[in-house]
Amino acid sequence: MKKRGKGVGSMWYGIGNTGLPNPAAAFIEVLSDTSVNLMVGCADIGQGSTTVMAQIAAEELGLSYENIHVISADTMVTPEGGASSASRQTFISGNATKLAARQAKATLTEVAAGFLNVPGEELIFRNGEIFSSNDNSKKMTYRELMAEMKKHGRLAVGAGAYNPKTTYLHPETMAGIPYEVYSYATTIAEVEVDTETGEIEVLKVVSAHDVGLSVNDTMVEGQIEGGVVMGEGFAVFEKIECSNGVIKNPIFSKYLIPTAMDVPDIYSVVVECEGECGPYGAKGVGEPALIPSIPAIAAAVEDAIGVRFCCLPITPTDVLRELGKLKTQ
Amino acid sequence: MSDRDFSVLGQSVIRKDALSKVLGEAKFAADYKFEGMLYGGVFRSTVPHALIKHFDASKALALPGVAxxxxxxxxPGKNRTGIIIKDEPCLVDDKVRRVGDAIAIVAADTPEQVNEALDLMEVEYELLEPIFTVERAxxxxxxxxxxxxxxxAKKHLECGDVxxxxxxxxxxxEHTxxxxxxxxxFIEPDAGIARYEDKIMTVYCSTQNPHYDRADVAGVLGLPNNQVRIVQVTTGGGFGGKLDISVQCHIALLSHFTGKPVKMVRSRKESTNVSAKRHPMTMKAKTGATKDGKIQAVEVYMTGDTGAYASYGPAVITRAVVHCMGPYEVPNVRVDAVFTYTNNPMAGAFRGFGVPQVAYCHEGQMNAIAKELNMDPIELRLLNAHKIGTTIATGQVLEESVGFKETLIQAAAKAKEVM
Amino acid sequence: MEKIKIAFNLNDQDVSIETMPNKRLLDMLREDFNCTSVKEGCGEGECGACTVLRNGEPVTSCTMLAGQVQGERLLTLEGLSKNGELDILQKTFMEAGAVQCGFCTPGMILSAKALLMKNPHPSRDEIRRALSGNLCRCTGYTKIFKAVEMAIEE
Structure with missing residues (x-):
C-alpha cells in the first residue's frame, strides 16, 4: 500500500562564524570609460558570489551589472575574503563590496557636486546617470563625470572591509553575541511511502526562506532547490559506511546521491525582511537552503506511516523493519 | 521579488560565469597544463592507528620518470596544517591516525609512472589500538x-533555571x-597545479578557502605569506568539503623540490576517502511545554565524532550548541556537548556545520510536542517563534531582520495551495 | 603495446591520431584534442560528467576506449555552438539559471541535446529519465529541467 504524509521543519542560521571575528575585504576602481574592476577575496564555488558582488557594486555605484568585472579569490590581487562557508559571503563580502563602492563614490560625489553646483547629499547615482534629487535638470552622465574626474586628477578607487558585529562567547555559559544576524526558513514536505517495498518518494516540497533581501531571485531559488535535494539525500539516502576506519562506499555507485529521477516538485518561497546590517538587508541562504528539508521529510515519513524514526537516513530497510515486514533480521 | 526601489538588486541577471560554463570553456584545475609539468601522487596509510617503523621508497625512486x-x-617549514587547530601533518611524522594519512608524495613524468611508484613504496607499521567510537574514545x-x-571539544550552554x-x-x-x-x-574531485612564477610559489586549485590555503602552504614551505599565491580556479562545488587543505601543500612541496610545475588530480575514491566528512552526531533531547503550547525548557546532550583531526570540528560543535533549541523563545536552556577524536575519517565542515543535525533534533521535538498537545505544528511554531526583541539563549537580543514567522505563514499558505 | 591509428569525426571535423589502444576515450579527448569540456568526475561511468555524443547517443567517455570510436561521429560541448551562435540549450541553461558550479554542465547539456534530437517535445518524465545518468550536486536539477523545457518551447 502507498501511504502519504506531510511534515514541517524550520530552522534558524547565524550568518558568519560563531562568536569570532571573520572579516572580508574588497577593492574597487571605476575606470575612465565607466567600466569597473572589483577585487574580492570571496571564492565563487558555483553558488554565484561573483555575480552577487557585481550586483551590489553596480547598485551602489549607479552603473549597470555589465559594467562590473570581478576578479575573485586570487591572493596576489584580492584582499582577504575569508572562507566561502557559513553562508557568510553575501553578507560579509557583500558589505565589504558596498563599502568599497561607497568610498569610490565619495570621490565621484565630490567631483559631480562641484560640476553640477549642488550639495553632494542631493546626488543620486542610478543607471549610468548622476542627478539631483531636488532638481532633475541638474544631471550628468557617468562618462561626463569620469571626464571631469580626469580633468581634476581624481581617481575613483575604494577599499572596504567588514567584520560582523559579534562577541566572543563566554567559555563557561556561552553567553554573548554569536552572530550579527540570522536567516530563517520553514519547509513543508509531502512524501509517499510504499509499505510493501519500504521505498520513500518525496513528492512535493515547499520551502520558504527569509533571506533579508534577495539579490538575485533565480540564484536564491537555485540555492533552495539544490538544498532541498541535498536534504532529501540526507534524510532518506545517504550514509558513509565505515568499517575499521575504512570507507566502504567512496564512489557514486555505492554512495547514492539524488538523481534527476528522485527530485520532488519544489516550490521556493523567497521571503524578504528589512534590516540595516546586511548589504541592503541581504543575509545568506547557502546552508539554510539545506537544513529544514531534513526534519520536514523525516516528519512527513512519520506522518505517513505513524512510525517515529530516530536515525537518519531512513532507508527502505528501516521502514520495513519498523512495519514488521522484514523477513530476515 | 523586492518591491524596494533598486535598479540592479533583485534582478535575476545572468551569472557572470554562465557563458564560459555553457561553452565548456571554463577551466577547472584538472584542465590546466604547463610546459614540462610533472604529475604528483600520495602514498597513504592503509591502517587507522600506527607508528611507522620503516618506510622504503628506493624501488620507486629507481623507476624511470620519477623525479x-x-x-x-x-x-622545510612547519609540518602541521588545519583551519582552526593545526593538528594534521602534511606528511606523517609521528604516527598514522587514520586510513588515508599521507606518508609520502611522489612526482613523475606521467600519471602511470606515479601509480607505479606508489605501488613500489613499502611501509612497515607498528599497529596501535584503534578507536572507532565516541564511547571508547x-x-x-x-x-x-x-x-x-x-x-x-566540550561545550556547555546554560540560561534560566532548567x-x-x-x-x-x-x-x-524526550527522544534521542x-x-x-x-x-x-561535489562532482569535481580535488585538484591543483603548482609552480614558481617569478619566484612566487603559485598554486592554482579548486578551493573554497584561498586565503587560508595561502597561510598553510607558506607554513609548510617556510615562506612568508606574500611569497605564496593561491589562485582559486573554477571550482566544481564544495559544500564545505573544499575548505580544508587538499592537494595544495603537496603540489607546492613537489614543485619546490623539482623546480617544475606539478599537477595533482585526485580520483573520486581518494577524494572521498580523505576529504572531511559530516560529523555523525547523537543528540539526546528533553523539551517541556505548558499546555498553552509555550516551550518552557530544553535540555540537550550531544556527542560527535570528529575523527582523526580537528578540521572544522570546533566550529561545528559551537554552532550546533548555539542552534540546538531551534528558532524559538526558550527561557530555560541547558546544553552539553562533547566531540571526540577517533581513528575514523576526519569530520569537518559540511553545509550547515552541525545545524542540519540539530535541526533534525529540535524539529523532531517540536513535532512531538505538537502531537502531545494536539496542536497544529505551524501554530505551535508561530506561538514560540523568534521575533524582534526575542532574547536567545546566549543572551543576545534580536534587534532586526527576524522573518521567521513570515516563513511559517507563507510556507503554510503555499503548501495549502499545492499539496 | 603498440599504438594504433584511428580516424573519426570530432565536432564536424575528420580527425585521425595514433594512440595507445588502451587509452580511455576521455583521456584522448582531453589530452590529444584539448576537449577539456569533457570532465572526469568518477572514472566509473556513474556521474555522467564525461558524457559525449557518439553518433548522437550519450556515452560516458571514461568507460570507453579510444579504439571504440573508429569511424564514428563524436560531439563534445566544444562542437555544439555553430559559427559563434549558441545552441538553444546553451542559451536556456544560462537564462534558466541551470548552471551553478558548471562541472556537470557539459555532460548535462549533451544528454539534453541527445534527447531533443530524438524527441523534440519530451515530457517532464522523459526529461528526468534522459538526464538520470548525469549527476548534479548543486542545482537540485529543477532549473535544468526548466532549461530543457524552455528549449522545447523555442
Missing part, C-alpha cells in the same frame, strides 16, 4: 590520539536522534 619522493623530513584506558585526552522549569511543564518529550557520517560528493 622525487618526499617524506616528512623533507618539509572517552574511556580512561583508551589510547590517546592527540596529546593527553581524546576530548576534542530544572525548575521542567517541574512546571504540562508535557515533556542520530545522524550519519555523510560526504559532500
Amino acid at each position: 622525487c619522493v618526499l617524506t616528512a623530513k623533507d618539509i 572517552l574511556e580512561e584506558d583508551s589510547p590517546k590520539i592527540h596529546g593527553a585526552t581524546n576530548v576534542h 530544572d525548575a522549569a521542567f517541574a512546571k511543564c504540562d508535557v515533556i518529550v 536522534y542520530n545522524t550519519s557520517m555523510l560526504t559532500h560528493m
Whole structure:
C-alpha cells in the first residue's frame, strides 16, 4: 500500500562564524570609460558570489551589472575574503563590496557636486546617470563625470572591509553575541511511502526562506532547490559506511546521491525582511537552503506511516523493519 | 521579488560565469597544463592507528620518470596544517591516525609512472589500538590520539533555571536522534597545479578557502605569506568539503623540490576517502511545554565524532550548541556537548556545520510536542517563534531582520495551495 | 603495446591520431584534442560528467576506449555552438539559471541535446529519465529541467 504524509521543519542560521571575528575585504576602481574592476577575496564555488558582488557594486555605484568585472579569490590581487562557508559571503563580502563602492563614490560625489553646483547629499547615482534629487535638470552622465574626474586628477578607487558585529562567547555559559544576524526558513514536505517495498518518494516540497533581501531571485531559488535535494539525500539516502576506519562506499555507485529521477516538485518561497546590517538587508541562504528539508521529510515519513524514526537516513530497510515486514533480521 | 526601489538588486541577471560554463570553456584545475609539468601522487596509510617503523621508497625512486619522493623530513617549514587547530601533518611524522594519512608524495613524468611508484613504496607499521567510537574514545584506558585526552571539544550552554522549569511543564518529550557520517560528493574531485612564477610559489586549485590555503602552504614551505599565491580556479562545488587543505601543500612541496610545475588530480575514491566528512552526531533531547503550547525548557546532550583531526570540528560543535533549541523563545536552556577524536575519517565542515543535525533534533521535538498537545505544528511554531526583541539563549537580543514567522505563514499558505 | 591509428569525426571535423589502444576515450579527448569540456568526475561511468555524443547517443567517455570510436561521429560541448551562435540549450541553461558550479554542465547539456534530437517535445518524465545518468550536486536539477523545457518551447 502507498501511504502519504506531510511534515514541517524550520530552522534558524547565524550568518558568519560563531562568536569570532571573520572579516572580508574588497577593492574597487571605476575606470575612465565607466567600466569597473572589483577585487574580492570571496571564492565563487558555483553558488554565484561573483555575480552577487557585481550586483551590489553596480547598485551602489549607479552603473549597470555589465559594467562590473570581478576578479575573485586570487591572493596576489584580492584582499582577504575569508572562507566561502557559513553562508557568510553575501553578507560579509557583500558589505565589504558596498563599502568599497561607497568610498569610490565619495570621490565621484565630490567631483559631480562641484560640476553640477549642488550639495553632494542631493546626488543620486542610478543607471549610468548622476542627478539631483531636488532638481532633475541638474544631471550628468557617468562618462561626463569620469571626464571631469580626469580633468581634476581624481581617481575613483575604494577599499572596504567588514567584520560582523559579534562577541566572543563566554567559555563557561556561552553567553554573548554569536552572530550579527540570522536567516530563517520553514519547509513543508509531502512524501509517499510504499509499505510493501519500504521505498520513500518525496513528492512535493515547499520551502520558504527569509533571506533579508534577495539579490538575485533565480540564484536564491537555485540555492533552495539544490538544498532541498541535498536534504532529501540526507534524510532518506545517504550514509558513509565505515568499517575499521575504512570507507566502504567512496564512489557514486555505492554512495547514492539524488538523481534527476528522485527530485520532488519544489516550490521556493523567497521571503524578504528589512534590516540595516546586511548589504541592503541581504543575509545568506547557502546552508539554510539545506537544513529544514531534513526534519520536514523525516516528519512527513512519520506522518505517513505513524512510525517515529530516530536515525537518519531512513532507508527502505528501516521502514520495513519498523512495519514488521522484514523477513530476515 | 523586492518591491524596494533598486535598479540592479533583485534582478535575476545572468551569472557572470554562465557563458564560459555553457561553452565548456571554463577551466577547472584538472584542465590546466604547463610546459614540462610533472604529475604528483600520495602514498597513504592503509591502517587507522600506527607508528611507522620503516618506510622504503628506493624501488620507486629507481623507476624511470620519477623525479622525487618526499617524506616528512623533507618539509622545510612547519609540518602541521588545519583551519582552526593545526593538528594534521602534511606528511606523517609521528604516527598514522587514520586510513588515508599521507606518508609520502611522489612526482613523475606521467600519471602511470606515479601509480607505479606508489605501488613500489613499502611501509612497515607498528599497529596501535584503534578507536572507532565516541564511547571508547572517552574511556580512561583508551589510547590517546592527540596529546593527553581524546576530548576534542566540550561545550556547555546554560540560561534560566532548567530544572525548575521542567517541574512546571504540562508535557515533556524526550527522544534521542542520530545522524550519519555523510560526504559532500561535489562532482569535481580535488585538484591543483603548482609552480614558481617569478619566484612566487603559485598554486592554482579548486578551493573554497584561498586565503587560508595561502597561510598553510607558506607554513609548510617556510615562506612568508606574500611569497605564496593561491589562485582559486573554477571550482566544481564544495559544500564545505573544499575548505580544508587538499592537494595544495603537496603540489607546492613537489614543485619546490623539482623546480617544475606539478599537477595533482585526485580520483573520486581518494577524494572521498580523505576529504572531511559530516560529523555523525547523537543528540539526546528533553523539551517541556505548558499546555498553552509555550516551550518552557530544553535540555540537550550531544556527542560527535570528529575523527582523526580537528578540521572544522570546533566550529561545528559551537554552532550546533548555539542552534540546538531551534528558532524559538526558550527561557530555560541547558546544553552539553562533547566531540571526540577517533581513528575514523576526519569530520569537518559540511553545509550547515552541525545545524542540519540539530535541526533534525529540535524539529523532531517540536513535532512531538505538537502531537502531545494536539496542536497544529505551524501554530505551535508561530506561538514560540523568534521575533524582534526575542532574547536567545546566549543572551543576545534580536534587534532586526527576524522573518521567521513570515516563513511559517507563507510556507503554510503555499503548501495549502499545492499539496 | 603498440599504438594504433584511428580516424573519426570530432565536432564536424575528420580527425585521425595514433594512440595507445588502451587509452580511455576521455583521456584522448582531453589530452590529444584539448576537449577539456569533457570532465572526469568518477572514472566509473556513474556521474555522467564525461558524457559525449557518439553518433548522437550519450556515452560516458571514461568507460570507453579510444579504439571504440573508429569511424564514428563524436560531439563534445566544444562542437555544439555553430559559427559563434549558441545552441538553444546553451542559451536556456544560462537564462534558466541551470548552471551553478558548471562541472556537470557539459555532460548535462549533451544528454539534453541527445534527447531533443530524438524527441523534440519530451515530457517532464522523459526529461528526468534522459538526464538520470548525469549527476548534479548543486542545482537540485529543477532549473535544468526548466532549461530543457524552455528549449522545447523555442
